[in-house]
Amino acid sequence: MRIVVLAGGIGGARFLLGVRAYAREVGAEVTAVVNVGDDLYLHGLKVCPDLDSVMYTLGGGADPERGWGRAGETWTVKSELAAYGAEPSWFGLGDRDLATHLVRTTMLSGGYPLSAVTEALATRWQPGVRLLPATDDRLETHVVVSDPGGGDQRAIHFQEWWVRHRAEIPTHRFVFVGAESAKPAPGVLDAVGAADVVLLAPSNPVVSIAPILAVPGLREAVADGSARVVGISPIIGGAAVRGMADRCLAVLGVECSAAGVGGLYGGRAAGGLLDGWLVAPEDEETVVPDVTVRAVPLRMTDEAATAAMVRAALELT
Ligand code: GDP
Ligand code: CA
Numbered sequence: 600m601r602i603v604v605l606a607g608g609i610g611g612a613r614f615l616l617g618v619r620a621y622a623r624e625v626g627a628e629v630t631a632v633v634n635v636g637d638d639l640y641l642h643g644l645k646v647c648p649d650l651d652s653v654m655y656t657l658g659g660g661a662d663p664e665r666g667w668g669r670a671g672e673t674w675t676v677k678s679e680l681a682a683y684g685a686e687p688s689w690f691g692l693g694d695r696d697l698a699t700h701l702v703r704t705t706m707l708s709g710g711y712p713l714s715a716v717t718e719a720l721a722t723r724w725q726p727g728v729r730l731l732p733a734t735d736d737r738l739e740t741h742v743v744v745s746d747p748g749g750g751d752q753r754a755i756h757f758q759e760w761w762v763r764h765r766a767e768i769p770t771h772r773f774v775f776v777g778a779e780s781a782k783p784a785p786g787v788l789d790a791v792g793a794a795d796v797v798l799l800a801p802s803n804p805v806v807s808i809a810p811i812l813a814v815p816g817l818r819e820a821v822a823d824g825s826a827r828v829v830g831i832s833p834i835i836g837g838a839a840v841r842g843m844a845d846r847c848l849a850v851l852g853v854e855c856s857a858a859g860v861g862g863l864y865g866g867r868a869a870g871g872l873l874d875g876w877l878v879a880p881e882d883e884e885t886v887v888p889d890v891t892v893r894a895v896p897l898r899m900t901d902e903a904a905t906a907a908m909v910r911a912a913l914e915l916t
Contacts, residue, residue, distance in 0.1 A: 600627040602913075603794040603826065604728075607634045607807025608649035609666040610833055610842070610899075612656035614800040617905025619657065619727050621913075624906070629728035630790040632817075634802070635713070636740035636775060636810030639758050641690055642680065644700040645707055648758075649807065650717055650732060651699060658724025666841075669695040689763040714784040731790070733811040736781040740810050743771040757806060766846040773805065773850065778813040783820075791820040796916050798909070799830035799872070801840075801897065804860050805847035812872075822872050827916035829875035830864050831908060832857040835897055836881040861887035875915035877908065891915055 604611070604618055615631055622629045634649045648667065655661035655669060662670045672693035681688055692700065699720060706716040712735040721730055740757035747768055754774060760766060791797060802808055812818040821828060837856050839845050845855040853859045857878040865871020866889030875891045883894035895911040898904065 600625065600796075601790075601794045602627050602629045603790050603797045604629065604631045604800055605797065605802075605808055605811050605821075606631050606649070606653060606800040607802030608637070608652035609656075610840075611649065611800040611802045611807065612653045612661070613899040614798075614802070614831065614905060614908075615653060615657055615726075615728060616902050617899065617907075617909045618798065620902050620906040621909040622728075630731060630786075630794075631728050632731050632733055632787055632790070632811060634807045634811050635732045635734060635738055636806060636813075637757055638739065639756055641687065641692060641700075642685065643704070644692075644697070645704045646692070646700050647703070647713070647717075647732070650730065651696070653730060654717075654721060654724050654726055657726035657728065658721075660724065668693050672696065687759070687763070690758060712784070714786065729786075729790070731786050732784050733787065733817065734781040734814045735784045737777040738781045738810060738814065739776045740806055741774045741776050743774060745769045745771070761806075761843070766843045770846070770850050773809075773847075775810050775813040778810070779815065781814045783814050783817050787814075788816060788820050791817070791824055791826065794824070794826035796913060797821050797824070797826045797828045798912055799828070799864065801831040801833035801899075803833060803839075803842060803844045803847060804863055805844065805851060805853075818872070822867060822870070827874045828867065828872050829877065829912040829915050830861065830873050831877045831912060832860055832879065832882065832885075832897060834860055834882075835879040840898070857882035857885045858887065861885060861890060861892070866890040875912065877912055877915065 637648045713732045741754040742760040745752050848855045861876045868889040873890045878885045879897040880894045
């Protein structure tokens with residue numbers, strides 16, 4: 600069996616732990632197609648937060664409390680940068696984490712595409728699933744905001760909106776800069792085409808899954824392919840389990856609920872993506888037109904609980 604997972608960072612990474620556990624049990628092959636919309640250059644270095652969250656988590660090197668970055672991290676370089684007054688100061692890069700960005704940036708400068716760099720970094724971490732960026736091309740999520748109290752609209756990088764402003768400034772829309780001319784990374788369309796099932800991880804639908812689907816050809820490959828498509832709700836009982844998905848959904852005018860996100864993805868019969876939609880027991884009344892909805896526990900408390908979610912998703916197909 601071949602499983603493709605569309606994934607963002609922390610939620611995607613935790614979900615992939617369960618997918619990998621399930622796949623080892625049944626002998627399935629897993630490809631993760633990961634969001635690059637959060638990627639940015641900081642202090643001259645290319646940082647890929649979602650790819651790194653997935654790589655460190657699956658490789659056993661993630662900080663379990665923070666959920667992002669490296670376990671046993673130290674912050675010497677960060678305080679040295681602060682001593683120079685170097686901006687941006689709102690994004691913390693740990694010393695261990697910096698090594699990843701140095702290797703990545705060196706390889707990118709040497710002409711290697713991000714997919715090849717990701718494969719090289721994964722040789723160290725052995726994530727046990729194939730990790731692919733959605734695209735090798737520049738695709739950045741920007742957010743159109745205005746200053747509190749009014750003022751002109753301007754676009755800022757997603758990370759500035761999320762990390763610096765905590766999504767707490769007047770927000771108008773999201774723009775996936777570069778999406779129109781981006782191409783799926785090598786292997787992505789083949790993986791989707793050969794998949795028996797495509798799973799939409801319980802990642803942020805607006806800023807993790809949507810930028811993946813914004814790569815021309817990718818949404819079509821999922822929607823029109825032969826693989827069954829099952830999504831897992833990141834919203835339980837009307838709230839995001841963690842993070843600020845509620846703020847993102849509000850910008851789109853979509854209700855923060857399992858039904859709202861299910862409707863945003865839509866049923867395949869209506870030109871959407873989903874055959875099946877997994878919701879939590881408290882959301883069992885959820886209806887998404889033309890989509891098979893099933894309620895099972897959706898809290899990714901440990902690998903076994905998450906693997907049970909994956910099993911339920913596959914049973915739905
Ligand atoms: P990010 O890129 O690091 O923000 O992470 P993702 O986009 O991959 O995942 C963030 C989403 O994961 C949030 O919207 C959360 O609601 C969701 N999430 C986190 N933990 C859980 C969980 O245990 N169960 C479910 N169903 N969703 C979760
Ligand atoms: Ca992210």
